[in-house]
Amino acid sequence: MPRKKIELENIVENISILDQDGNVDKALEPKISNDDLRRLFRAMTLARRYDERMLKLQRQGRIGTYGPALGQEAASLGPVYAINKDDWFVPSFREPAATLWRGWPIDKLILWWGGNEFGATPPDGAHDVPICVPVASQVQYAAGIAWGCKLKKNGGVAVAFVGDGGTSEGDFHEGMNCAAIFGAPLILIIQNNQWAISLPRKKQTASQTLAQKAISYGLNGLQVDGNDILAMIYATREAVDRARKGGGPTIIEAVTYRMGVHTTADDPKKYRTEDEVDCWKPKCPLARFWLYVKAKGVVTEKDREKMEEEIQNDITAAIERAEQYAPNPLEPFEHCFAEMPLHLKRQLKEFKAYLAATNGETSSADGNPENLAGYSKHLH
Amino acid sequence: MPRKKIELENIVENISILDQDGNVDKALEPKISNDDLRRLFRAMTLARRYDERMLKLQRQGRIGTYGPALGQEAASLGPVYAINKDDWFVPSFREPAATLWRGWPIDKLILWWGGNEFGATPPDGAHDVPICVPVASQVQYAAGIAWGCKLKKNGGVAVAFVGDGGTSEGDFHEGMNCAAIFGAPLILIIQNNQWAISLPRKKQTASQTLAQKAISYGLNGLQVDGNDILAMIYATREAVDRARKGGGPTIIEAVTYRMGVHTTADDPKKYRTEDEVDCWKPKCPLARFWLYVKAKGVVTEKDREKMEEEIQNDITAAIERAEQYAPNPLEPFEHCFAEMPLHLKRQLKEFKAYLAATNGETSSADGNPENLAGYSKHLH
């Protein structure tokens, strides 16, 4: 009975198709119509510009803390391109590219970061879940959604996102283990952007790759160049195909980089070098995709200029709409339960009396008066 | 950039040394003194007899629900043999063999199942944690203990146990991931007894082995014949060695079988076949170890008879001592905090008034009077 190595059924693979110089592996290049290539390029550009504008808004104090996704556009956009409208999209919090692709109006995204539930309210009929703040907790409901699709036999799949840091959470483990047991059609994208706030990837886990965590659940792991939208689409398509055929979940590690701050409350200079950031600059997913669509003749310089202008205008219009939004201050009472129970009716009465007493103005502990005029119009 | 397989640094191995017919792999056979072989054989026998007697006590209503460990004696005993007294032992709930080996008096074990905290109180100076009820939660403090040993540089290691079912819990994942990151000298034994109450191993996880979960944490995995005490000792020694040298944690999957009920509240006929149980009977760890020590001439038939008799007497004496134990009813007040705060002092007064009012007798909701005479002696 000599000591023997166990041959594992699972393997971990690496996929990259479009490199930073625009070279393409023709054997793996996914088929995408020119029209879709244009739409994808526009979407990626929109995500980038949206992020930049949000950082400005934050500096101007027009929204709250903001968490940009600069540099992660391909990792987030590719996977949702590979699914249908009726499939489910389950984001973490760094997927504006995917969220916009799924059809969320820009104003909703702005309003989320402005502190409004309206920004967490999916558009009509959308099979999308809003931003999830507690790291990795979304893996669980993503697994449930995918399993639900299987039980309902509606042919749907779910694409969900989690960060590298999120793989340390128990919810990641339990969710993926259950998804694998139940054969749930779930594609989990780990956006490995190398950092969990200030914790580098190496200190989050001692494993060589994040993709290999799939082996723990009896799955194959894929490590994909996350700044390569073609590879992301290729890998997700394969996983979606398998999932639809009953082949169960897939874990895709998208290797990318958080080019910006964790959030605007954070100063990355405290924990990482400019050199590291510089290394990643040439790997920019947008620049790379531009080389590809340009070479294909799908988007010209001119198209691009026009696109950029349209996008800026769209964002400006969305900001204007967002800034006109006035929340109804009574909504929290209306949406705690389907029907307001007696104790909340009483507390609502108390709340209204308070709003009335303040004549639309309330003072804060730090002495800043805050105008409630916008609220009082809802009182009658 | 063709799609390529990633070569993993980690491997999963299988180890077995002593087979069910008594054949030994001489190359791997661990060095154990004759004296220790005798002690080990006695300990394994004690664990078996203790279990049998506990099942009887339970049927007689002399203890509460009991969870036997029949058939898992080698998986539990081997690992603790491989560590020192000053190292730490962190059990789950199916390790009486290990607990007795660590020097816990039999009466404490009986008293635990009789519903007394005294049974959860480690003996003086012991580096042992009591039974842990919430599945897999112990993995976390085991990782903490091991990490503490490393930080204290005291050379200690921790051997901890978890069930196959426990690997589905988030605590298993987080605990092992952290242990690996911090290089904690932790040896985690997964007692894969094939069942988590009624859930078979196959339905707990889609992974081929439990050992391969180590890969998720950047560790090598070992799958060991858990009914082979020599293999368990060999594997644990190797892991302990590595841990002491700063090589970090190891996961050992001990492949064994829960020969009996989950607990006495359970009827395994509902979910598993007699055939399956029969298959495992010839693999009995005690029978196998007997072949080994007999062949070595370390324990003779006669020694064994004497041993069995001593053991039964020891257990009988322990039962008698345990049944004389009367808990101090005020202890819960005394041990909630280091110092009793005012609100508890007041509640204690209330409690004493109640005990006094009942004159040492209290009636229960189901009408069974329960004698509190044993309690009232503590009132003064």
Add this chain to the structure above:
Amino acid sequence: MAQLTMAKALNLALREALQEDPTTLIMGQDVGQDEGVFRITENLLKDFGADRVVDFPVAESSIVGLAIGLCFTGIKPICEMQFSGFGYHGFHQIENHISRFRNRTRGRLTCPMVVRMPYGAGIRAIEHHSESREAIWAHLPGLKVVIPSGPRNARALLKASIADPDPVIFYEPKACYRAFKEEVPDAPESMEIGKAQVVREGSDVTIISYGASMRPVLEAADELKDEYQLDAELIDLLSLVPLDTETIMASVRKTGRCVVVHEAPRNCGPAAEIIARIVEESLEFLEAPIERVTGYDLVMPFFNLERPYLPDATKVVLAARKVVNY
């Protein structure tokens, strides 16, 4: 009409739910092949199949976490935590998401699930199998907390909880599972969540309780009547959220005296809330301080000592007499 234990009554409610509503699904540890460690799901796997009655791995956070996702796809999950003592593993999913999705999405994504949890002491079980922590769920906005006390209301309330559009923590007094039987009508029966029941009328003192503690309360009421000629009015809350303050106030205003009884620890427990509400709405009617007969603010002792640490008839009688003789 049949005489059923609470265990059987709950089983009946689950069976009816699976029959009536094809979107329902039962999930939990050992609920299928093993029919539940308390046999609450007896025969359900057999009759409804493995897609409706799902044996779940040992991962409580996932039981409730995956259930959220099921809800979004139009499935109605009825989750079982094997013991409430392990429900805490899923606390974050419940607090972070289940209680919040309706508010977060203004009603677009909701979690109309039931989480059944056997709670409480009295069955001589090992550690973590005997505490009562309903107050922590009651404290979380967005959850309903329902606690039956007998076979008939258990069945009706479970049906109502399953039909409810919001998440319900359904706390089952495990000591009552097989302690007694009651007539349970054959025809499906439901009850409004949030209505307490006056289970006995009286004028001398109001005794408020719920769940497993109703039994010692009933015993105490007999003793108060027989030994001390005191007529206690007994209120069985049946749900903590919503709390039926109207029934409470009507009674307390009548008797002017009140005792609240539960197994849960005292500090920030349900009794505290009930007292606060009485003070807010009916202070002027109070003729004596309100007494709390509750678990002490202690870790629940292992079972050999648990009996004197639980509310019992003696404690309730002592408290009621103290209140009356104030």
Add this chain to the structure above:
Amino acid sequence: MAQLTMAKALNLALREALQEDPTTLIMGQDVGQDEGVFRITENLLKDFGADRVVDFPVAESSIVGLAIGLCFTGIKPICEMQFSGFGYHGFHQIENHISRFRNRTRGRLTCPMVVRMPYGAGIRAIEHHSESREAIWAHLPGLKVVIPSGPRNARALLKASIADPDPVIFYEPKACYRAFKEEVPDAPESMEIGKAQVVREGSDVTIISYGASMRPVLEAADELKDEYQLDAELIDLLSLVPLDTETIMASVRKTGRCVVVHEAPRNCGPAAEIIARIVEESLEFLEAPIERVTGYDLVMPFFNLERPYLPDATKVVLAARKVVNY
């Protein structure tokens, strides 16, 4: 003496602890290199090294779970949850083990750890960064719950919590981290846990609060005095477990009127407990119902709406006047 913010005062306490007691260790997400998302651990990694100030992965259950094991080996862990809203991930470790090990092992294995958690609203943060759930910790037997309100008591109470032989949930009002400064003595200072402070004497009404709510309470007291000639007596509880009922009773017996203020939801919240204790011990002194100015029993709104949902001076004044004019 230096003028410090609460953030700096907490940093000072941590620094002192690391200096004075070599067995102490700080662990949490981003507490090292990044010095904490609120900069509470500023300079500590630099001065004490990576073995004493540990950057932890995103695994809250492990932060507290591993801390248990550290305790057993003689280390004194000071854990940081980045936000109390993620402390629930470790709820089961806290309930199942941290609060119980002393009782379980009759004092042989104990968990003398501190779990620091920034709580509460008021900093315009995203979801899950603004709620207050101190009541759930206060309900769990075996835990102490300490909540400072200003720089000086924050430093002294954190020192006391670290020295305490039992597990302490140290709830930090994040809105106060940098809101104001206070004189903090240079010499180490500690405070007894479980003693409330009468921060202003008065005879018309007792206002009881703690943590972040003390600021609107102080503002309200000024307004009550200036506008309505009412002298409010203000009690800062500083700890919920143990609760200083002696100070509460002395005040309420004097004023006969009381308002309790906190951000946490009302149902089964700390105010309920305080009211219940007052009823038990001082009912006959009450001249009016006790008012609760608390969070509503609602999911905390996203930040654009949070302001009117928090206790503020106006609400406290309304409540105090109602109680006085009863």
